[in-house]
Amino acid sequence: MNKTESWVGRSFEVDIEKVAHGGIFVARHEGRVVFVSHVLPGERVKVRVFEDAGKGFCRAEPTEIIRFSPDRVTHFWKEAGVGGAGGAEFGHIKLSRQRELKADVLEEALDRFAGLKQRVTVEAAPGDDENNGLAYRTRVQLHVDDQGFVGPYRERSHEVVRVKTLPLAVEDIQEMEFHHKNYQSVEKIEVMASSTGQLQWLIDKKLQGDERLIERAGGRTFRITGGGFWQVHKKAPDVLTSAVNQFIEKAGCLKLSADNLDLYGGVGLFTGTIAAKFGTELRMTTVESFKQATADATLNLKDLPNVKAVCEPVERFLAPHKDETGEALVVLDPPRSGAGAKVVGQLIKLAPKHIVYVACDPVALARDLKTLLEHYDLDGIRAFDLFPHTHHVETIASLIRK
Numbered sequence: 246m247n248k249t250e251s252w253v254g255r256s257f258e259v260d261i262e263k264v265a266h267g268g269i270f271v272a273r274h275e276g277r278v279v280f281v282s283h284v285l286p287g288e289r290v291k292v293r294v295f296e297d298a299g300k301g302f303c304r305a306e307p308t309e310i311i312r313f314s315p316d317r318v319t320h321f322w323k324e325a326g327v328g329g330a331g332g333a334e335f336g337h338i339k340l341s342r343q344r345e346l347k348a349d350v351l352e353e354a355l356d357r358f359a360g361l362k363q364r365v366t367v368e369a370a371p372g373d374d375e376n377n378g379l380a381y382r383t384r385v386q387l388h389v390d391d392q393g394f395v396g397p398y399r400e401r402s403h404e405v406v407r408v409k410t411l412p413l414a415v416e417d418i419q420e421m422e423f424h425h426k427n428y429q430s431v432e433k434i435e436v437m438a439s440s441t442g443q444l445q446w447l448i449d450k451k452l453q454g455d456e457r458l459i460e461r462a463g464g465r466t467f468r469i470t471g472g473g474f475w476q477v478h479k480k481a482p483d484v485l486t487s488a489v490n491q492f493i494e495k496a497g498c499l500k501l502s503a504d505n506l507d508l509y510g511g512v513g514l515f516t517g518t519i520a521a522k523f524g525t526e527l528r529m530t531t532v533e534s535f536k537q538a539t540a541d542a543t544l545n546l547k548d549l550p551n552v553k554a555v556c557e558p559v560e561r562f563l564a565p566h567k568d569e570t571g572e573a574l575v576v577l578d579p580p581r582s583g584a585g586a587k588v589v590g591q592l593i594k595l596a597p598k599h600i601v602y603v604a605c606d607p608v609a610l611a612r613d614l615k616t617l618l619e620h621y622d623l624d625g626i627r628a629f630d631l632f633p634h635t636h637h638v639e640t641i642a643s644l645i646r647k
Contacts (some may be wrong), residue, residue: 252277252294252303258311261288264346266354266608268334268636269304278302282400283327283337285314286346316342321377321634324396324408331400333413336634340378344369344630347638351607351628358611359618367628367638370480378633382413384477387434393427395434413634415479417444435472440479447472462486463518467545473538474511478631485639486518488627489576489601492643496599496624499523500572502551506597507531508559508577508588513542513552515576515603520549527551529574534558559584563591573597583609589616596620600644610640621646 259272261284270286272279278301284290289312292305306327310317316339320326325333335343344367355361373381387395390405399406408424417438428434428448435447439458446453450472458469462482469475476482493499501524507516510531520527528551533539539556546552555562559579575597577584583606584592592600593616600621604610614623621644629639 251299252297254294256291256293256308258289258291259305261286261290264349264636266350280304281307282334283307284310285316285338285342288312288314288317321379322408322410322412324406324410329399330397330406330408332397333634334400335636340369340374340630340633343378343633347630347636348628350636351638351640354607354611355614358608359614361611361614361618361623363623363626365626365628365640367630369630370478370484370633372480373630373633378630379412380415380419381478381480381633382418383415383438383440383475383479385411385414385418385436387423387436389428389431389434393429393431395424395426395428417442421446437472437475439469445472462514463490464521465517465545467512467514467517468541469512470537470541473535473541476514476631481629481631481639482514484629484631485603485641486515488629488641489515489603490519490522492601492625492641493519493523493574493599496643496645498572498598498645499574500570500598501527503528503570503572503574503598504568505529505574506566506576508563508575508584509533509579510542510554511535511538511578513545513554515578516542516552517546517549519574519576520546520552525549530555532557532559532562560587560591563588563595566591566595568595568597571596571598574599574601576601576603578603579609581606581609583613585613586616589613593617593620596646598646602642602644604640604642605637607638607640610642614642614644617644 262271269280270284290307291309293308294303294305296304320336324330348365348367388405394407396406396408418436441459443455443458445455452471460467463486510533516529516531531554539554542554624643624645626642631639
C-alpha cells in the first residue's frame with residue numbers, strides 16, 4: 246500500500262508487543278507502528294485506524310480481541326472502555342499487571358532518556374489491593390452537556406458521557422450524586438473531599454460547600470483553601486511523605502540548620518512532615534507560585550520558627566539564590582512537565598548536598614535526571630501506583646552530590 250495514502254478507516258489484525266508512555270500499546274503493520282489503546286501485550290487484535298498523520302505511525306482502536314491475555318479482566322466501569330468515559334484506560338487489566346506495565350514504562354524512560362538501567366517495582370497504596378483500586382479519588386472533575394447532564398468526557402473528545410456511577414471517587418463524592426443531577430448553563434463541576442470529612446465543589450469556579458478543607462498527613466494538619474492543590478489519592482500524602490522521609494533518613498546528611506528548600510511546595514506538605522520527623526528547628530523555605538497555596542503554607546507552618554513560605558516561580562527564586570553551607574536538602578515536586586532544563590541547571594549551580602525529586606511523569610523525570618546524574622549519584626528510586634486503573638505513576642528519586 247502507498248504510504249502516503251491515509252489509513253483512516255482501515256481494519257487489520259495486529260499482535261500487541263508492549264506498552265508505551267501515555268498508556269497506549271505498540272503493534273506493527275506493514276512496516277508502520279500502530280498505537281492501540283485498551284489492549285495488552287501478547288494479545289492478537291483486530292483494529293480500526295482512526296488517526297493517521299501520514300508519518301511512520303497511526304492510531305487505532307480495537308474492534309475484536311482474537312487472542313486474549315490472561316491478565317485481561319472485565320472492565321470495572323461499564324461506561325468506560327473503548328470509546329467510553331476517559332480516566333480508566335487500564336481498567337481492563339489486573340491490578341498487579343497494571344503495576345508491571347507502569348514499571349516497564351518507567352524503566353524504558355530511565356534507560357532511553359537518562360541512560361540509567363534500573364529495575365523498579367511499582368508499589369501499591371495501602372488498601373488498594375483489597376478494594377480493587379477503587380474509591381480512591383478525592384478530586385473529581387465533571388463536565389456538563391448542552392442538556393444539563395453531568396459526567397466525565399468521553400476519551401479523546403469533549404463529549405460528556407452520562408454515567409450511572411463514579412467508582413474511582415471516594416464514597417463521600419459518590420454519595421453527592423452530581424452525575425445524577427441536571428445543571429443548566431454550567432460547563433464544569435469540580436468536587437473535592439478531605440480525609441477529615443469536608444466537601445467542597447466548584448461550579449464553573451464558584452466555590453460551594455466548605456470554604457476550606459482540612460487534611461492530615463505525616464502527623465500534621467494542613468489547610469487547603471478553595472480548590473487548592475492536594476494529592477488525588479486519599480493515601481498519597483502519607484505514602485509520599487513517608488517515602489521522602491525514608492530517603493532523607495537513609496542518606497544521613499540532613500542538616501537542620503542548612504538552607505533547605507521545598508520547591509513547588511504547595512501548601513507545605515513536605516516541609517511540615519520533614520519537620521515532624523526530624524525536628525521543628527528545621528530551617529526550610531517552601532517556594533510556590535500560586536498565591537493562595539503560599540498563604541495556606543504560611544498558616545500550616547506557622548509553628549515552625551525557621552520555616553518561611555515564598556510566593557514566586559521556582560526559576561525566579563533560584564536565580565539569585567545561594568547555599569553558603571553546601572549542605573542543603575532540596576525537595577522538589579514539579580508539575581507533570583517536570584522541573585525542566587532551566588531549573589535543573591540552577592540546581593546544579595546551587596549544588597545542594599541531597600536532592601529528593603518527586604515526579605508524576607516518567608519521561609519528564611528521566612530527562613531531568615540525565616543532566617542531574619552528571620553531578621549526583623542515584624541513592625535510590627521508588628515508584629507508587631497512586632492512580633490505579635490509569636497509566637499514571639508517581640516516582641521518587643534520591644540523589645546525593647558526587
